[in-house]
Amino acid sequence: MNGNPERGFYPAPENIRKQLLIVKQKWEPYYKAVKTVATADKNSPEFKEALKYIEEHNLEILKEMHKAVLMYEDLYNQKIAFIETISLFALILSIVIIILGLFIIN
Structure with a gap:
């Protein structure tokens, strides 16, 4: 962030920062549950509670992160479109200069 x-x-950017927050x-309680599952005894109530938390919140976290990824994708697609526009302008300008140069030479 x-x-x-x-x-x-x-x-x-601010809008993406909000989504990442x-x-x-x-993520913080989810990761705590993951660590519990990784370290606790499989028969303990802590393990079962943590596993239940993971199962219940997995898709929720995935969906929220997916939103952030889509926001980054949109941001970079805008930047690429801007670069393509500038490149097209530079190409057209180059062609015009070449044509004017040919007329001046002749």
């Missing part, structure tokens, strides 16, 4: 510019990771809030 906060990025790491030294490694080339920049902070998430939602994911983080849901």
Whole structure:
């Protein structure tokens, strides 16, 4: 969320940051349950409770993270469209310059 510019990771835009915070809030208790399942005795009430929590919240976390991924996808699709527009403009400008150059030479 906060990025790491030294490694080339920049902070998430505000709308995506909000979605990532939602994911983080849901992830923390989920991860606690995962650690419990990984370490507790299979017959213990803690294990069964944690496993139930994982089963009940797995899709919820997945859906929220999917929203964040789609938001990033939309952001980068917009950036790519902008780059394509600039590239097309540069191509057209180059063609115009070449045609004008040919007329000047002749």
